[in-house]
Amino acid sequence: MTTYRFRRTTIAAWAVVPLLALTACGGDDEGGDGGEVELTLAHSYTENQPQHRCGAQVIADEVEKADVGMTVALHPNSELGGDADRISSVVSGDIDIDIQGASALGAVYEPVAVLDAAYAFDDNDHLVRFFESDDSNELLDGFKEETGVTTLGAWSAGQRQFTANKPIRTPADLEGLRMRFPASPQFLMNAKALGANATEVAYEELFLALQQGTVDGQENPIVNIDAVSLDEVQDYISMSSHQANSNLVIVGQKWDELSDEQQDALQSAVDAAVEQVPGCVEEDEQKTLAEWKESGALEIVEDVDVEAFRTKADTYLRENFGEEQLAVYEAIRGTAE
Numbered sequence: 001m002t003t004y005r006f007r008r009t010t011i012a013a014w015a016v017v018p019l020l021a022l023t024a025c026g027g028d029d030e031g032g033d034g035g036e037v038e039l040t041l042a043h044s045y046t047e048n049q050p051q052h053r054c055g056a057q058v059i060a061d062e063v064e065k066a067d068v069g070m071t072v073a074l075h076p077n078s079e080l081g082g083d084a085d086r087i088s089s090v091v092s093g094d095i096d097i098d099i100q101g102a103s104a105l106g107a108v109y110e111p112v113a114v115l116d117a118a119y120a121f122d123d124n125d126h127l128v129r130f131f132e133s134d135d136s137n138e139l140l141d142g143f144k145e146e147t148g149v150t151t152l153g154a155w156s157a158g159q160r161q162f163t164a165n166k167p168i169r170t171p172a173d174l175e176g177l178r179m180r181f182p183a184s185p186q187f188l189m190n191a192k193a194l195g196a197n198a199t200e201v202a203y204e205e206l207f208l209a210l211q212q213g214t215v216d217g218q219e220n221p222i223v224n225i226d227a228v229s230l231d232e233v234q235d236y237i238s239m240s241s242h243q244a245n246s247n248l249v250i251v252g253q254k255w256d257e258l259s260d261e262q263q264d265a266l267q268s269a270v271d272a273a274v275e276q277v278p279g280c281v282e283e284d285e286q287k288t289l290a291e292w293k294e295s296g297a298l299e300i301v302e303d304v305d306v307e308a309f310r311t312k313a314d315t316y317l318r319e320n321f322g323e324e325q326l327a328v329y330e331a332i333r334g335t336a337e
Contacts, residue, residue, distance in 0.1 A: 036069050036070070036071075037069060037070045037071070037254075037257075037258065037262065038070075038071050038072075038073055039063075039070065039071070039072045039073070039096040039097055039251075039254060039266075040072075040073050040075060040080070040095050040096045040097065041056055041059060041060065041072050041073065041074050041075065041096065041097040041098070041099070042075040042076075042078075042079065042080040042081075042086055042089075042095050042097070042098050042099075043055075043056055043075075043076055043078075043098065043099035043100075044076075044077070044078045044082065044083060044086075044203070045076055045077070045099075045227070046076065046077060046227050047076050047077070048227065049223055049224070049227050049284075050157070050223060050277055050280035050281045050283075050284055051099060051157055051223075051247060051277065052074075052076050053280060054273065054276040054277045054279075054280035054281075055099060055155070055247070055249075055273045055276070055277045056074050056076065056099060056273070057074065058269070058272055058273040058276055059072055059097075059249070059266075059269045059270055059272075059273050060072040060073075060074055060269075061269075062265075062268065062269035062272050062273075063265055063266060063269045066265035066268070066269070068259070068261045068262050068265045069262065070258070070262045070265065070266070072097070072269075078204070080095055082202075083100060083101065083104035084104060084107060086098050086100065086104075087100060087104050087105055087107055087108055088107075088108070090149055090250060090251075090252040091108060091147050091148065091149060091252060092252075093252050093253045093254065095252065096251060096252055096254040097249065097250065097251045097252075097254075098249075098250050099247050099248070099249055099250075100247065100248055100250060101116060101245065101246065101247060101248075102114075102115035102116045102186075102246050102248060103116040103182065103184040103185075103186040103187055104184060105143065105248060105250070106184065106185065106186055107184070108146070108147050108149075109142065109143045109146045109147055110324070110325070111139060111142065111143075111324050111325060111327075111328050112139060112140075112143050112248075112328075113184070113185065113186040113325075114186070114321070114325050114328040114329050114332070115246050115248075115328075115332070116184075116186045116187065116190070116243060116245075116246065117186060117189075117190065117193075117243075117313075117317055117329055117332075118190040118193050118194055118242050118243050118309075118313040118317070119242060119243070119309070119310045119313045119314060120243075120244070120329060120332045120333070121156075121243075121244040121332065121336075122336050122337070123159075123241075123244070124156040124159075124244060124278060126244075126335065126336055126337070127154075127156050127244050127246060128156075129335045129337075130331075130332050130335045131154055133331070133335050135328075135331035135332075135334070135335070139328060139331075148252065148253060149250050149251070149252055150250065150251050150252075150255050151248050151249070151250050152249045152250070152251055152266065152267055152270040153248075153249045153270040153271060153273070153274040154246055154247065154248045154249065154274070155246070155247055155273070155274050155277040155278055156244050156245065156246055156247075156277075156278055156281070157221055157223065157224075157245045157246070157247050157277065157281055158221035158222055158223055158245050158281045158282075158285055159221060159241035159242070159243065159244060159245065160219050160220055160221050160240075160241070160242055160243040160244075160245050161219065161220070161221070161222060161225070161237055161238060161239055161240055161241065161242075162179070162217060162218075162219050162237070162238040162240050162242075163217055163218055163219070163220075163225060163230055163234040163236060163237045163238070163298070164177060164179075164216055164217030164218075164234060164235070164236055164238070165216065165217070165234060165235045165236065166235070166236060167236050167238055167299075167301045168217070168236070168238040168240065168301070168304070169238065169301065169303060169304050169305055170304075170305045170308050170309075171194060171195035171308060171309055171312050172195070174194065174195045174196045174197070175195070175197075176197075177196070177197065177216040177217050178197055178199045178214075178215045178216045178217075179191065179196040179197060179198060179199065179215065179216065179217045179218060179219065180198075180199050180200070180201045180206060180209065180210075180215040180217070180218035180219075181196070181198040181199070181200065181218075181219065182200070182203070183200040183202075188200075189317070189320065190242070190243065190313070192316060192320075193312065193313040193316035193317055193320075194242060194309055194312065194313055195312060199214070199215045201214065201215055201218075203220075203224075203228070206218060206228060206230070207228050207229065207230060207232075207233060210230065210233040210234060211233045217234065218230070218234075219240075219242070219243075220245075221245045221281075221285075222237075222284070222285045222288055222289065223281055223284050223285065223288070224245075225237070225288075226284075226288045231292060231297040231298045232297070234298060235298065235299060236298065236299050236300075236301055237292070237298045237299070237300055237301065238301040238304050239300065239301060239302055239304050240304045240306060240309055241304075241306065242306075242309055242313070247277075249270050249273070249274075251266070317329060
């Protein structure tokens with residue numbers, strides 16, 4: 001499993017302005033005052049999902065082991081609000097750390113949402129290559145400048161797949177289906193790019209919407225599908241792999257108040273989580289697929305015409321992205337092998 005770390009030179013560059021501000025206020029070269037700090041870390045996943053077990057929990061554990069006068073209090077399951085609410089809370093400083101999808105971050109900095117574009121990434125390794133690139137640094141620097149929010153790391157939480165009560169092998173199979181997509185501009189654009197008729201339903205309400213027939217199908221990574229038992233209300237999972245489900249670990253203004261030692265400890269903790277999450281996701285996916293196959297809970301459709309979906313999406317996105325969005329999309333595609 002390929003992993004990556006954000007280049008420390010970039011993180012250091014982001015810290016220049018805060019350090020200058022601290023110096024102007026009479027601080028010393030070590031940053032904060034060295035007092036005990038408790039950071040809040042929020043996300044929308046259940047405690048059984050790899051984003052929590054191998055991501056958020058690892059961050060908290062590694063910070064505690066560092067023993068630098070800092071702890072991390074975890075708030076899973078959207079305890080501190082949904083994605084749209086939490087990103088504004090991070091910007092305002094009410095939440096310190098968040099694990100967010102790129103499309104949610106697009107609400108405060110539109111270009112970053114392109115990370116969630118349909119087929120922008122060929123696979124998880126492609127996502128890794130992009131986040132190692134100068135173009136990624138430029139994108140995240142722009143996010144920092146616009147919002148004051150620092151990105152400490154990112155991982156893939158698996159490829160998004162279609163489920164429905166019929167197989168979806170080609171774009172034509174989406175015709176006539178009411179497919180649930182998240183209510184963000186990038187996801188709704190993805191629906192059009194893939195040929196889907198999008199219906200907006202909150203993730204927390206998805207099981208009931210499928211059970212009652214409000215929607216006919218949906219798309220999510222396997223770990224999310226399993227977490228809310230969608231196999232109980234859907235017959236098929238079609239392996240379209242149409243989007244890399246990226247998570248970014250972001251920290252708000254509290255970052256500027258940490259000492260150098262605390263910043264290093266938090267960055268190292270995030271690095272450790274970034275290394276672990278993809279392997280945990282892959283392990284959970286394989287286990288879940290095996291269980292579905294054995295039980296017949298979901299029929300797994302392997303013969304999806306991925307190239308037909310990919311070509312359709314690429315054409316649509318290139319024709320409909322704005323100039324800045326298109327530049328990010330082309331930078332991502334430029335790191336494909």
